[in-house]
Amino acid sequence: MQAEGILIFMRHESACAPSPQSTGSYFITMGLLQERMSKYREPQKYIEAGVYPYFREIDSHQDTEVTMSGKKVLMFGSNSYMGLTYDKRICEAAIKAIEKYGTGCAGSRFLNGTLDLHIQLEKELAAFVGKDEALVYSTGFTVNSGVVSCLTGRNDYIIGDDRNHASIVDGRRLSFSQFFHYKHNDMEDLEHQLMRCNPESLKLIVIDGLFSMEGDLAKLPEIIELKKKYNATVMVDEAHGLGVFGDHGRGVCSHFGVTEDVDLIMGTFSKSLASIGGFIAADSDTINWLRHNSRTYIFSASNTPAATAAALEALHILQQEPERQENLWKITNYALEQFQQAGFEIGDTESPIIPLYVRDAFKTFEVTKKAFDKGVFVNSVVPPACAPQDTLIRVALMSTHTKEQVDRCVAILVDVFKELGLLK
Numbered sequence: 148m149q150a151e152g153i154l155i156f157m158r159h160e161s162a163c164a165p166s167p168q169s170t171g172s173y174f175i176t177m178g179l180l181q182e183r184m185s186k187y188r189e190p191q192k193y194i195e196a197g198v199y200p201y202f203r204e205i206d207s208h209q210d211t212e213v214t215m216s217g218k219k220v221l222m223f224g225s226n227s228y229m230g231l232t233y234d235k236r237i238c239e240a241a242i243k244a245i246e247k248y249g250t251g252c253a254g255s256r257f258l259n260g261t262l263d264l265h266i267q268l269e270k271e272l273a274a275f276v277g278k279d280e281a282l283v284y285s286t287g288f289t290v291n292s293g294v295v296s297c298l299t300g301r302n303d304y305i306i307g308d309d310r311n312h313a314s315i316v317d318g319r320r321l322s323f324s325q326f327f328h329y330k331h332n333d334m335e336d337l338e339h340q341l342m343r344c345n346p347e348s349l350k351l352i353v354i355d356g357l358f359s360m361e362g363d364l365a366k367l368p369e370i371i372e373l374k375k376k377y378n379a380t381v382m383v384d385e386a387h388g389l390g391v392f393g394d395h396g397r398g399v400c401s402h403f404g405v406t407e408d409v410d411l412i413m414g415t416f417s418k419s420l421a422s423i424g425g426f427i428a429a430d431s432d433t434i435n436w437l438r439h440n441s442r443t444y445i446f447s448a449s450n451t452p453a454a455t456a457a458a459l460e461a462l463h464i465l466q467q468e469p470e471r472q473e474n475l476w477k478i479t480n481y482a483l484e485q486f487q488q489a490g491f492e493i494g495d496t497e498s499p500i501i502p503l504y505v506r507d508a509f510k511t512f513e514v515t516k517k518a519f520d521k522g523v524f525v526n527s528v529v530p531p532a533c534a535p536q537d538t539l540i541r542v543a544l545m546s547t548h549t550k551e552q553v554d555r556c557v558a559i560l561v562d563v564f565k566e567l568g569l570l571k
Contacts (some may be wrong), residue, residue, distance in 0.1 A: 198512035200527040203519075208233040211548050213524065220519060223542045223556050224526040228499055229390050229461070229471050230547030231421035237443040237460045241422075244456035252449035255293030256283075260449030268459045269426070275462060276385070276397055276414070278407040278428035282437055283455070285447045287386055287425030288314040293443025294413065294427050295353055296321035298436075299437065303349040306340050307464075308332065312384060313531070315353050324351075331358075334369045336351070341377040350379040356388040356399030360528050360541060362496030367403045374408065382411035390419025391499060396465050396472050419465065422457035424450040456514035475499055478553065482544055485557045490570055502528070503560065504537065510567055511538040517563045523556050 177185070193199040197514060198466060207214035209232040213222045231237055234328025244264065252260035265283050273281040284290045295318025299305055305319045309328045319326050327343060329336040337352070343349050352374065354365045367383070374381050385398040400406045408571040411429040437444065465471070479499045486493055492504040505511040510531045515527045518540075526541040533539060542556070564570035 165202040182411065184319060193509075193512055196215065196509075196512075198509070199517045200512050200515040200519075203524075205291075211545055211552055216525070218522075220522050220524045221552055221556055222524050223544070223548075224399075224524045225545060226387070226418040226474055227421060227545055229388075229396075229419045229421070229465065229542075230545040231419070231461050231464060231471075234461075234464065236464065237421050237457050240434065240456040240460035241453035244452040248452035250453070251451055254449065255445060255447060256449050257445045262449070262452060262455070264452060264455045264459070265449065268455055268462075271459065271462060272414070272426050273428050275466070276400070276412045276428045278412060279431040280434040281426045281428040282434055282441075282444060283450055284425045284427070284444055285450050286423065287417060288428050288483060289415075289443035289447055290415070291315045291384060291414050292318040292321060293351075293441040294411070294437060295319050295351070297440050297442065298322075298380075298382075298433075299324040299349050299351050301349070302345070304344045305351050305353060306337065306344075306379075307353045308355065308358075308365065310358055312355055312356070312359060312386070313353070315384060319353070331502055332363070332366055334366060334373065337370065338373055338377075341379060344377070346364060346378070350377060351382060352379050353382045354384065355386045356383045357498055357500070359387050360533055361494055361502055361540065362498045362500030363494065364399055364497060367405050367409070371405050371408045375516055380410045381408070382413065383409050384413045385411070386415040386425075387418060387498075387500065390412045390465055390472065391475065395469055416454065416458040416461070420458045420461040422454045422461060424454050424458060467481065472548045475544065478546070478548045478550070479544050481550055482542070482548075482553045482557075488541075489557055489561050491560075491564070501542040501544070503540040503542060503564075505540060505569060506536055508535070508538050510569065511540060513567055514540050514560070514563050514569070517566065518559055521559045521563065523559045525556075525560070 192197060203215060205213050205215055209225055209227050211222055212219055248262060250292045254260035269281045269283050273279060291314035295315055299322055303324045305322055305324050306327045307315060308331055310331045327340040329340050341350060351372060356365055370381060383400055388399035389397035392399045400409045400412055411427060413427050416424040482501060486501055494502050496502060505514060511527045511529055515525060518525055528541050529541045
């Protein structure tokens with residue numbers, strides 16, 4: 148049986164394949180794959196309309212102000228919550244790591260790619276989030292896709308919030324376990340899903356601690372109560388919570404005081420830790436299983452020396468300079484007040500992630516384009532990152548933003564929203 152989508156070579160005068168000795172004119176018909184892909188024109192519609200908002204080039208370092216195509220714009224679309232991505236100490240740590248170890252590890256952690264630097268970072272991360280051990284992965288996405296997919300078996304269950312990050316969704320898709328989802332932060336629905344499970348089976352509840360688009364928190368205290376009631380297991384994605392919430396930025400689990408009751412804590416380096424990579428932290432036995440069974444850990448090349456050293460130095464700064472977290476909350480509370488007073492619909496956010504709901508995909512792109520033209524970079528959020536009726540502009544704050552910058556951002560967005568009839 149031939150594989151679907153294979154290219155077919157034919158002579159122009161015959162449907163028969165030519166022999167190696169044949170001569171004449173030939174052409175290549177479009178394969179099934181290319182034919183299908185050619186029908187995908189959704190991005191082109193927005194490009195032709197001049198409002199396509201993605202893959203915009205930045206030619207400066209990440210800061211509260213960046214340069215794009217020679218133009219300076221306020222950056223309110225970054226996940227660098229601590230404002231550390233150009234910190235000289237972190238840059239120097241990365242440079243020193245390259246000088247000592249080179250630019251890469253040339254293999255996976257499982258074989259030849261484990262450095263003493265990886266081990267040090269894992270130990271410090273485990274201590275930071277309050278778990279026995281941790282594993283460092285090459286990206287945050289591969290943490291979730293590699294951990295969620297291998298913890299449970301065919302007769303077990305994975306249960307998730309319906310606004311979980313795509314990496315969690317892909318992790319459960321790779322699992323052979325049954326999957327149930329519950330309505331966002333609806334504890335009654337979560338309990339209903341738990342009641343559907345076989346009491347003797349493993350029940351893994353996986354949630355974002357801080358939801359990355361809406362800016363609201365998971366109801367962890369209530370989730371822990373249900374965990375205990377139904378003998379479930381809980382994994383919390385702290386990608387956006389680290390640095391922002393909890394004691395010295397230890398995350399949402401720390402914020403709610405439930406660290407001991409959460410079984411697995413996941414985090415990334417690409418937000419507050421100013422690098423790239425991710426980790427999972429848990430008890431020693433669970434880490435031992437993941438170390439030898441998580442495919443995205445075993446079969447991925449090791450995190451680079453520079454990225455590892457950068458994350459380690461950022462972790463140190465996070466603990467040594469609590470004023471960064473304090474500054475983030477001062478500017479966050481100020482911004483929340485300004486957006487609310489201006490009449491924006493911002494939902495249930497209680498974090499530096501502020502959604503401005505538009506509820507129309509094209510107008511969401513229009514806002515982004517017009518705001519950029521006026522000097523503010525913000526992000527468009529449309530499906531699949533949100534429900535079709537919940538399209539929004541995502542404003543994200545950094546510890547290093549000033550009140551003056553927030554005022555300019557709010558004023559520009561007020562003008563744009565009013566121009567488009569989105570704000571009274």
